[in-house]
Amino acid sequence: MTQSPSIAVEFKNVTKAFGEKRVLNSVSFRIEQGQALCLLGRSGTGKSVTLKLIMALMRPDSGQVWVDQDNVVGMNEHGLSKVRKKLGYLFQDAALFDSLTLYENLSLPLQRLTKKPKDEIDDVVHRVLSDVGLGADGAKYPSALSGGMKKRAGLARALVLEPKILLADEPSSGLDRITASEIDELLLRRKAEHGTALIVVTHDIHGARRVADRVGVLDKGNLVAFGSVAQVTESENDVARRLITE
Numbered sequence: 001m002t003q004s005p006s007i008a009v010e011f012k013n014v015t016k017a018f019g020e021k022r023v024l025n026s027v028s029f030r031i032e033q034g035q036a037l038c039l040l041g042r043s044g045t046g047k048s049v050t051l052k053l054i055m056a057l058m059r060p061d062s063g064q065v066w067v068d069q070d071n072v073v074g075m076n077e078h079g080l081s082k083v084r085k086k087l088g089y090l091f092q093d094a095a096l097f098d099s100l101t102l103y104e105n106l107s108l109p110l111q112r113l114t115k116k117p118k119d120e121i122d123d124v125v126h127r128v129l130s131d132v133g134l135g136a137d138g139a140k141y142p143s144a145l146s147g148g149m150k151k152r153a154g155l156a157r158a159l160v161l162e163p164k165i166l167l168a169d170e171p172s173s174g175l176d177r178i179t180a181s182e183i184d185e186l187l188l189r190r191k192a193e194h195g196t197a198l199i200v201v202t203h204d205i206h207g208a209r210r211v212a213d214r215v216g217v218l219d220k221g222n223l224v225a226f227g228s229v230a231q232v233t234e235s236e237n238d239v240a241r242r243l244i245t246e
């Protein structure tokens with residue numbers, strides 16, 4: 001089976017349970033290349049599980065998970081490592097090695113996963129660091145960074161391999177409103193300048209309203225609303241409407 005070339009991520013009737021608890025119940029949605037999806041929902045509704053299914057860190061019980069041109073369900077490790085090169089992840093804790101400088105944290109994946117020579121790696125790392133406003137901070141260790149700087153460093157780490165699709169799990173959690181807006185700006189700029197698709201799990205409705213082309217609301221295992229901010233604001237589903245207009 002082939003997939004439309006413009007698809008970034010598509011779920012087709014994805015179901016996932018842990019024991020008796022059905023976390024996702026036949027969930028289907030599609031996000032195109034260059035679009036931003038914000039996933040909203042109360043705590044424990046399967047938002048992080050959705051990201052893990054996209055990364056193929058988990059398998060669904062049934063259904064298909066398409067990433068770009070491939071259904072990752074049932075794919076072997078060789079295929080998955082190719083697909084994962086298209087994905088960047090911004091984790092809640094930024095996932096930086098504390099014993100390495102920022103520069104070393106960013107150059108490591110380039111050394112491991114590409115054949116780029118050292119001077120090219122230097123160029124890429126400097127460019128990505130300055131893209132996120134940390135151009136002068138490459139020699140610092142993560143412990144010397146503020147919360148907002150750490151998030152930006154995590155974003156730089158996620159972008160250094162130039163992914164087509166960026167997954168972000170609560171990129172603005174723990175940040176003040178202004179710093180959170182700066183992260184949103186960086187995400188939007190990445191989308192505009194590189195056509196990167198964004199899938200952002202967030203509790204920050206303010207940010208979601210600015211960033212999202214599409215909003216998906218998960219509740220009790222179901223995708224209860226999916227559409228533009230305006231469409232979800234008019235949704236017949238109470239939870240979705242309340243979440244987006246909070």
Ligand SMILES: Nc1ncnc2c1ncn2[C@@H]1O[C@H](COP(=O)(O)OP(=O)(O)OP(=O)(O)O)[C@@H](O)[C@H]1O
Nearest residue numbers: 018021023041042043044045046047048049050201
């Ligand atoms: N590996 C696992 N084993 C068992 N249960 C799990 C596992 N991963 C997630 N769950 C359960 O699945 C449900 C959804 O978890 P998930 O982390 O996706 O929630 P979430 O919507 O991201 O919540 P939050 O907003 O609090 O981060 C929770 O009940 C969680 O306990």
